[in-house]
Amino acid sequence: MRSYIIIFSLLLLLPACDRLTWLPSEQTQEAATPRKKDGLVVNKRKDGSLYSEINYKDGIKHGLAKSYSKSGKIQNEIIYEQGYKNGVSKIYYDNGEVRRSTTYKLDRKNGPLMSYFTNGNLSSSVTYKDDMPGNDLKEYVKSGKELSTYPELKYQVVDRLMQTGEYTVKFYFTKDNNRAEFYIGELIDGKYFDRSTLEQMPEVNAQGVLTFKPGPGQFAMKKIPVIGKVKTKRGNYLIRNLVFNLAIEG
Structure with a gap:
């Protein structure tokens, strides 16, 4: 009779413990320490088409990163170093030709920024230093010849x-x-x-x-x-x- 009384008393105490949530030990550990991204990470759209390929190191972008259109053509290409844009980044036309190339150093434009026509010929060029544009802008016609006059x-x-x-x-x-x-x-x-x-x-x-x-x-x-x-x-x-x-x- 005493054992029945003890069991009944425990059942009465259960509502008072509704703030306790029991989780499997593995699930608790995973939530506490999420895994850092490392190496190549491939992302896809809901329809299964390739969206991006990004290289990571210890959870930080490091190396080449690419993004793609729904048709599978490359759209952007960026080089990262420890999370910063470093090197030449490119934007592409749908026909695969480079639309713009920008040189970065520690996330800032440093070096030439060049734009192109769809036929691959240079459209314009200018030099940057720490995101500051230079006074050396040059623009070209589609045939590749530099403009003869600029605003004065x-x-x-x-x-x-x-x-x-x-x-x-x-x-x-x-x-x-x-x-x-x-x-x-x-x-x-x-x-x-x-x-x-x-x-x-x-x-x-x-x-x-x-x-x-x-x-x-x-x-x-x-x-x-x-x-x-x-x-x-x-x-x-x-x-x-x-x-x-x-x-x-x-």
């Missing part, structure tokens, strides 16, 4: 010192000026554009404008470094710079 950075002086006491300088590009920006400052190493080091110019009618109002008898003479950045019709950024020699007297 120019300025116009409006001297109204005698009338209003103002001296204005307007900066502009000879083409594509509606997609231009203008700055005061220097290019890094005389070549690379770094927005964080520059002062953007006020703009009026898509022109960079500097206005000076010297007081009576005041004389101003200085060199002003000016940078213009314009987006071409192909979506590339052309960078040009000049020095404006200011010499005015109020």
Whole structure:
């Protein structure tokens, strides 16, 4: 009779233990320490088509990574080193030709960035340093010949010192000026554009404008470094710079 009483008492205590969850020891261990990816990992879409092939080392992307279209054609090719893009990465057209190749170092663009036409000929090229575009943009026609002309950075002086006491300088590009920006400052190493080091110019009618109002008898003479950045019709950024020699007297 005593054993029946003990069993009945234990059954009454079971609802109080509903916060306990019993799992097989293997399942508990797997949840606590998920396995790190190592080596080649192949990913597929729901329809079974190949989506990507990525190399890992200790759970971090390391080596060649590729992605594919649903038809099985390669779309992207990226080289990683310890999780960072390092080396030449490529984007492809559907016909297998390279659309764009970019050189990276520690996830930043460092080196040439080149775009191509579907026939394999070069469309444009520009050099980067630590994600900063250089002033050496070149664009080509589909036959492979370089463009003969590019937008030029120019300025116009409006001297109204005698009338209003103002001296204005307007900066502009000879083409594509509606997609231009203008700055005061220097290019890094005389070549690379770094927005964080520059002062953007006020703009009026898509022109960079500097206005000076010297007081009576005041004389101003200085060199002003000016940078213009314009987006071409192909979506590339052309960078040009000049020095404006200011010499005015109020």
